Each structure stands twice: as structure tokens, then as C-alpha cells.
Amino acid sequence: MFPETIHYTLSEKLKDFTxxxxxxxxxxxxxxxxxxxxxxxxxxEATRIFNFLALRNDSFETIKINIDKFTSIVYKPLRKNCHPxxxxxxxxxxxxxxxxxxxxxxQSRPLVKKFLHANNRQNSTFTIExxxxxxxxxxxxxxxxxxxxxLVHLLEKILPSxxxxxxxxxxxxxxxxxLLIDCEHLLRTNPKDNTLLNRLVGRLYFRIHLTIYxxxxxxFPLGKQFIHERIIQF
Numbered sequence: 001m002f003p004e005t006i007h008y009t010l011s012e013k014l015k016d017f018t019x020x021x022x023x024x025x026x027x028x029x030x031x032x033x034x035x036x037x038x039x040x041x042x043x044x045e046a047t048r049i050f051n052f053l054a055l056r057n058d059s060f061e062t063i064k065i066n067i068d069k070f071t072s073i074v075y076k077p078l079r080k081n082c083h084p085x086x087x088x089x090x091x092x093x094x095x096x097x098x099x100x101x102x103x104x105x106x107q108s109r110p111l112v113k114k115f116l117h118a119n120n121r122q123n124s125t126f127t128i129e130x131x132x133x134x135x136x137x138x139x140x141x142x143x144x145x146x147x148x149x150x151l152v153h154l155l156e157k158i159l160p161s162x163x164x165x166x167x168x169x170x171x172x173x174x175x176x177x178x179l180l181i182d183c184e185h186l187l188r189t190n191p192k193d194n195t196l197l198n199r200l201v202g203r204l205y206f207r208i209h210l211t212i213y214x215x216x217x218x219x220f221p222l223g224k225q226f227i228h229e230r231i232i233q234f
Contacts (some may be wrong), residue, residue: 053163
């Protein structure tokens, strides 16, 4: 059964939630109001929300910001409701690589914090370590970018009702690449700019986390549900 035919009532409630959340000042109250509905959200329902956001008459940047916000809102319910039954080598590889990237990010926090300290930015050893760290993050981030974008492209073809969201999702991968380029460029040209470097590294880590959340809890489950194993072998 394709997603257009299931949970119509829940979909309408989640659409109401999305509209109220974006228009009302007391957003915490809106989340409480729809908590029971949010607790039953599935990858398909989350995709509906993101596609609805992509169709709004907002700027491109606003659409991306809203998708990020709603990713944070639905993360816990999706994680609780996600019980994948199918196991493909393709996804197992991506799961492993995502886990390794998140581990690298978590282990890097002390080093980044030390580097951002004013005195340590003069230390060439710290600069080299940060370059090495970004190189590892870049390799881990870009190693499977082609496969992930191809997966989203397939989902766009198989689930055309949600193509507007999938097209935005492919652009998030380009954002990641650009953030890595910006961080490395700043380190080479102006490593003393603590404010900008802190902002760029923060945006990079934020983008990595939210992109992986959507992959693990929405895109990969959708792929397992709607794309045959033979098709997914790139």
C-alpha cells in the first residue's frame, strides 16, 4: 500500500499542527496540544510534513530552516517508532558509516573547544590537528554522498507526491560540502577569527546531525519500504 492511502486523519492533524506551529507565538503549547498525534508519526507522515513545508510560499533558506526545526520535533517519536525489519547490505554500510561519523564528531568536541580558545589559536600544532580533523570529517561525509543522493533521487521518482521535499533534501548534501569548504578556507586565511570559525563549525556539526537523523529515521526506512533491493544496488 502506497503512503497516499494511509493515515489520512493523522496526516490532516499533522498538517494542522504544522500550520499552527508556524503561525502561533507559543510553540511549546502547540507541541503539547498535538503531542499524542506526534507520538504516532511515521517516516511517511514526516515526509508529508516536510513536503508541505517545501510547498509553502517561503524563501529557500526559510524552508530549510523549517525542515530542520521539524526534524528536531519529530526525532524522538520517529526513533521510538522506527523498527526496520528489512536488512540490505546497502543500508548496513550507510548505517555503519553514519555511526562512525557521529563518533568522530563527538570525539572531536574537546579538540575544537581547545582550538577556539584564544591562546591555542596561535599554536600551529592545534591548527594542524584541526585540519586533520576536518579532513577526516570531509572524507567520512563525502564518501557516500553519491549513494545517498542517488537514493533520494529514487525516492523522488517512486514517491512523486513528495518530490518537493526530496529535492530540498538533496541540496542539504551540497550545504554540507560547502560548510566543509568554508571551514577549511577560514582556517587557511584567517584562523584568528574565533567568532566566525565557531559559527561555521557549529553549523557544520548541526547540519551533519540533522542530515543523519533524517537519513536514519526517514529516508532509509522509506527506501527499505518502497524500493526493491535489486534496484538499490548502485
